[in-house]
Amino acid sequence: MVSRxxxxxxxxxxxxxxxxxxxxxxxxxxxxxxxxLTFERTxxxxxxxxxxxxxxxxxxxxxxxxxxxxxxxxxAVGDPTVPSGTLERGLLLRARFELDHYVNLRPVKLFPGVxxxxxxxxxxxxxxxxxxxxxxxxxxxxxxxVRKGTQHExxxxxxxxxxxxxxxxxxxxxxxxxxRPRKHLTLVHKDNVLTFAGDLYQRTLKQVGEEYPQxxxxxxxxxxxxxxxxxxxxxxxxxVTDNLFGDIITDLGAAVAGGIGLAASGNVxxxxxxxxxxxxxxxxxxxxxxxxxxxxxxTILSVAMLLDxxxxxxxxxxxxxxxxxxxxxxxxxxxxxxxxxxxxxxxxVSG
Ligand code: NAI
Ligand code: MG
Numbered sequence: 001m002v003s004r005x006x007x008x009x010x011x012x013x014x015x016x017x018x019x020x021x022x023x024x025x026x027x028x029x030x031x032x033x034x035x036x037l038t039f040e041r042t043x044x045x046x047x048x049x050x051x052x053x054x055x056x057x058x059x060x061x062x063x064x065x066x067x068x069x070x071x072x073x074x075x076a077v078g079d080p081t082v083p084s085g086t087l088e089r090g091l092l093l094r095a096r097f098e099l100d101h102y103v104n105l106r107p108v109k110l111f112p113g114v115x116x117x118x119x120x121x122x123x124x125x126x127x128x129x130x131x132x133x134x135x136x137x138x139x140x141x142x143x144x145x146v147r148k149g150t151q152h153e154x155x156x157x158x159x160x161x162x163x164x165x166x167x168x169x170x171x172x173x174x175x176x177x178x179x180r181p182r183k184h185l186t187l188v189h190k191d192n193v194l195t196f197a198g199d200l201y202q203r204t205l206k207q208v209g210e211e212y213p214q215x216x217x218x219x220x221x222x223x224x225x226x227x228x229x230x231x232x233x234x235x236x237x238x239x240v241t242d243n244l245f246g247d248i249i250t251d252l253g254a255a256v257a258g259g260i261g262l263a264a265s266g267n268v269x270x271x272x273x274x275x276x277x278x279x280x281x282x283x284x285x286x287x288x289x290x291x292x293x294x295x296x297x298x299t300i301l302s303v304a305m306l307l308d309x310x311x312x313x314x315x316x317x318x319x320x321x322x323x324x325x326x327x328x329x330x331x332x333x334x335x336x337x338x339x340x341x342x343x344x345x346x347x348x349v350s351g
Contacts, residue, residue: 001149003036006310009275014047014087016338017075018296023296023342024073025304027319031307035315040070046091046270048079057090064096067274071306074279074297080286084164089141096134101267102165103172104246105305108233108253108279109261113328118230118256125234126257131173132246134267136165137197137308139243161197161242166204167322169303171268172331173213173240184237185209186218188245197242206241225249229256254281261295264302266309292337297323299302300345314328322348 010025012018025041032039044066051054066072072095077087095101109229110116110126118126136159143156147156170187177185185206191198202219209217220228220235222245228235229252241249254263263281280298288294300323307316 003038003208003244005040005069005339006041007068008041009066009072011046011072012043012075012283013075013077013081014049015058015076015286015289016282016292017047017077017284017293019075019289019292019338020280020299021073021075022297022328023338023345024299025220026346027300027322027341027349028303028307031315031318033294034048035318037310037312040063044149045086047077049080051087051260054122057311058094061280063095063269066095066099069254069275071275071310072277073299073303073306074277076280076282076284078284079230089316093139093141095277096267097140099267101134102136102169103266103270104134104243105176105266105268106132106246106250106253107264107301107305108129108250108257109259111324111327114258115331116256116258117349118233121233128233128236129176130239130241130246130250130252131169132241132250132252133165133169133243135243136160136162137243147332159194159197159242159244160202163200166200167208168270170204170208170240173238174208177215177238178212180237182220182237183215184224185215186236186239187219188220188239188241188246188249189220189334190222190299191219192221199327201242222249226252227252235327250281259295260280260298262297262301263300266302268309268318275308278302278304278309287317289346290340296338296342297327300342315332318349319345 012021062136076093108128110123112123136157138157140160142158144158145155147153174184177183189198191200191202254260260282265281267277269276280302304319325348326345
């Protein structure tokens with residue numbers, strides 16, 4: 001076993017963020033020793049409290065420090081006392097753009113024993129990976145507003161799609177699809193209406209696809225995709241889609257696969273020119289913050305994705321297995337607190 005030290009930045013954030021991150025780190029601590037890993041952790045106080053204190057969201061100096069880290073674990077940001085968008089844009093989106101997280105990786109998988117709102121589906125029916133473009137589309141902040149607050153207000157919010165950006169995310173998606181048993185890649189877009197961007201995605205899919213003859217491809221409009229997520233989720237294996245569509249369909253994916261408390265994600269810079277950032281799909285859940293009610297499973301599964309990213313595949317599989325075993329027995333165990341779930345999974349990982 002090779003021992004290795006990993007510089008890990010931790011951003012607990014707001015609301016339930018710190019609660020779920022504590023459990024994620026507990027599981028990381030449980031799996032590390034036998035995997036030869038040590039984590040040099042630095043915690044960053046970013047989020048609502050800092051914004052209230054200093055007006056800062058993600059200062060340049062902190063961003064520079066983050067760049068020196070190997071990988072980042074984030075809880076969630078956002079708070080009702082902070083104007084909507086301030087932290088989401090200023091911290092989360094800024095980190096994703098500056099650190100070039102062009103792949104937003106979101107597995108949608110139904111684990112055994114987890115109940116889904118869909119009737120008659122089994123774990124074989126819901127097992128997909130959504131690759132959401134992370135640095136372009138309508139999220140770049142291009143656009144503006146004039147005559148604000150008047151009847152003549154004009155607000156534009158443009159979708160930015162570059163040949164370079166589309167190619168790299170589609171290529172990544174083909175790589176992921178090629179490594180999965182079904183080897184099937186679906187492009188989800190809206191090319192009948194968003195004809196310029198949709199056409200760029202379509203042509204690129206075709207072009208890059210020539211290099212992956214083993215991968216079959218399909219196309220699905222985003223509105224139809226929301227229907228099929230519910231009526232025929234088994235249609236999908238690997239999905240590639242733009243930033244906004246990916247944001248929306250993965251919340252639906254989380255809902256059909258057992259809930260937002262289980263949905264993990266990675267903001268990945270596949271070229272490794274900057275650290276990647278792993279986080280649960282959910283937000284800071286102010287409605288349940290501080291009550292020990294948050295499910296830390298999504299964060300723990302994000303830790304497994306983090307381990308995969310740093311090349312610790314064995315450790316990642318152990319965490320996933322521990323989660324899967326815990327989920328299989330959840331119904332029988334009854335209600336548990338955030339810490340109790342974290343303790344139980346950490347125990348399985350060490351045992
Ligand atoms: P949310 O995901 O925080 O909560 C939606 C619902 O799911 C709530 O009822 C909440 O209690 C529940 N929930 C979320 N995570 C849970 C968990 N781990 N266990 C059990 N239940 C859980 O989304 P919402 O309410 O739209 O946003 C709250 C704040 O979070 C906002 O400020 C929003 O902008 C921010 N946000 C931040 C994200 C991030 O940091 N990546 C992502 C999404 C939202
Ligand atoms: Mg979202």
